[in-house]
Amino acid sequence: MDNQAKEKKPLNFANISIFAWLAALCGLAFFGYVVFTHDGLRGTSRYIAVSAGALLTVIALVWTLKKKNLGATLLNLVLACALCFAGIFIPSMQQQQENIFKEPAKTDVSYVNFYVRNDGSHPSDDLADYGDAVFIVQNQFDTAVTEASSQLGKEIATSEYETVMEALEAFYQGKGDVLILNQAFAAKIRTLDRYADFDRDTKIIYTCTIGEEKVDEEPVQEEKQPFAVLITGSDTRDSALTIVTRTDVDMIMAVNPNTKQILFVSIPRDYYIYNPGLEGMDKLTHLGNLGVLNTVDGINQHFNLSMDSYLCTNFTHFKQMIDGLGGITIDNPYAFTSGSFSFPEGSISLNGEQALSFARERHNLPNGDFDRSKHETLIMQGMMQKIQTLVQDGQKASVLKTLSSNFLTNMNFNDLYNLYASSSDVDAEWEYIRYGLDGYGTYAGTVSMGWDTMLYVCQPIDAQVTFVNQVVNQLLNGERIGQDVMPGQEGATYVEEEQQ
Structure with missing residues (x-):
């Protein structure tokens, strides 16, 4: 071995x-x-x-x-x-x-938006101008296709896809002009890295309502998260809404449905702030020329906030909205006249035309533009109170149709309904807190009009900027806030001039 x-x-x-x-x-x-x-x-x-x-x-x-x-x-x-x-x-x-992108939970009313690319290739914001366009659609939206065909008076050309992702990809690849998409999917799209800028890449040209009101359903009881939204209004009287225009009204609305408080902060249109799109100082009204999201970014930077939602309207749709809600009631602090309208002191009811006149008047008010800012927030308070009343009466469908027809937005109007409907105590009163910003009237160059062209601007008051940051964030963090005195008003010299 x-x-x-x-x-x-x-x-x-x-x-x-x-x-x-x-x-x-x-x-x-x-x-x-x-x-x-x-x-x-x-x-x-x-x-x-x-x-x-x-x-x-x-x-x-x-x-x-x-x-x-x-x-x-x-x-x-x-x-x-x-x-x-x-x-x-x-x-x-x-x-x-x-x-x-699972089919959203079935509700009595849903909203379908019509999007076009916001790259200059589709300048029109009116569905009527897209009769010859190709509409990209997921094959479940037959009702939306039928309504669009009815609006245009002809059968629209469609390119159908099985899934939302396929339709979205085809839209980004330019295989069609208009994307038809359930509004509930918009927030979900932004969670995908490739489509994180979906709101910037697109604009809404039409919204249709699908479904009918069901008044016998009890709202789901759940805690809602506070949120903030920028409300803008342009002085145009066009029938078509757009998110690319100078703004005449800019207002922060912060809502805490748990403490039942709503905060309004009205900002002068001549406010002198940084324009992110042009990278220089500008009048607030000019930021809208690059789109409402540019305005949102500018206000976020100025007040150190983190809003990402907007509601846009104009004079024509503002009046239609007030009339669609059946008018509003407000508490007028003093009597005054505006044009052919007389507004007595105390509780008054306003239709659309009257509400616009009430919100626009400044010459016949004791404190001019400062009181005008207060009036704008009073109108918003009246609208929110009327919405609350209609919701409690079970008129959800009519409320949502009125809002969706007269606002352009990147938020879901069902959220606004649920603010009221999900409350365990629907009879409880909401508390409305209102502030109007002021400033120092002066002349300055702007990045949009040239540094050599001196325009009248409202120079912000630092104490007010700090104050707005504090009260908005306190409300969003779940704290109760009170109606305090806005600091710095005693030295303000701003008086609004004609639009520049």
Whole structure:
């Protein structure tokens, strides 16, 4: 018997590395199959992903044939695992996207928006100008297609897709002009990195209401989160609304449905603040020329806030909205006249035309523009109180139709309804807190009109800026706030001039 231990043969990594590379090749085949049979990746992304995998596999083969060692074996095994993992991950990514865009919970009323790209290629904000357009639609929106055809007086051309993601991708690739999308999906779209700027990339040209009112349903009892929204109004009287226009009214509305407080902060249109789009100081009214989101950004930066919602209207739609709500009632602090209207002191009822006159008057008021700002917030308070009354009377559908027809927004009007309907004590009174900002009247150059052109502006009062930041954030953080005295008003010299 041979007592000498037999010498062990070293592992043949030449063969092992080849088998490991074959495993990587199988991983590539699996990865390619998944990419082209699932919707986790679409369009050119599929070809880029598979090409990248193939390139890595070729590099691994060259390395294997050259080295045929342990390193080559490990490289191929890692590549095989990575390709298999990627192939497994893609279906889960697809499922995640599908979960995001599951059909929203059935409600009595839903809203479908018509979007166009906000890149200058579609300047019109009126659906009537899109009779020859191609409408991209998920195949469940037959009612919206029918309504659009009725509005245009002809059958619209559509390009139908099975899923929201397919329709969204086609819209971004320019395969159609108008995207028809359930409003409930808009907030979900922004959660996807690729579409994080969806609000900036698009604008709404039309909203249709689907469904009928059901007055016998009890609202779901749940705690609502406080939020803030910028309300803007332009002095145009066009029938079509737009989010790209100079603003005549700018107002922060912060709402805490748990403490039942609503805060209004009216900002002068000549307020001198930073214009993010043009990167320089400007009048607040000019920020809207680059779109309402530019105005939102400017106000956020100035007051150190984090709003992302807006409501836009104009004079024509403002009047229609008041009339659609059946008029409003407000508590007028003093008697005055405006044009052909006389407004006595005390509780008064206003229709749309009267409400516009009440909100616009400044010459016949004791404190001019400062009182005008108060009047704007009084009108908003009257609207919110009327909405509360209508909601409690079960008139949800009429309220939502009135709002959606007269505002452009990136928020869901159902949220406004639920502020009231979800309250466990619907008879409890909401508390309204109102502030109007003031400033120092002066002349300054602006980034939009040129630094050599001196325009009349309202120089902000620092103490008021700090105050607004504090009260808005206190309300949004769940704290109760009180009606305090706005600081700095005793030194204010701003008097509004004609629009510049």
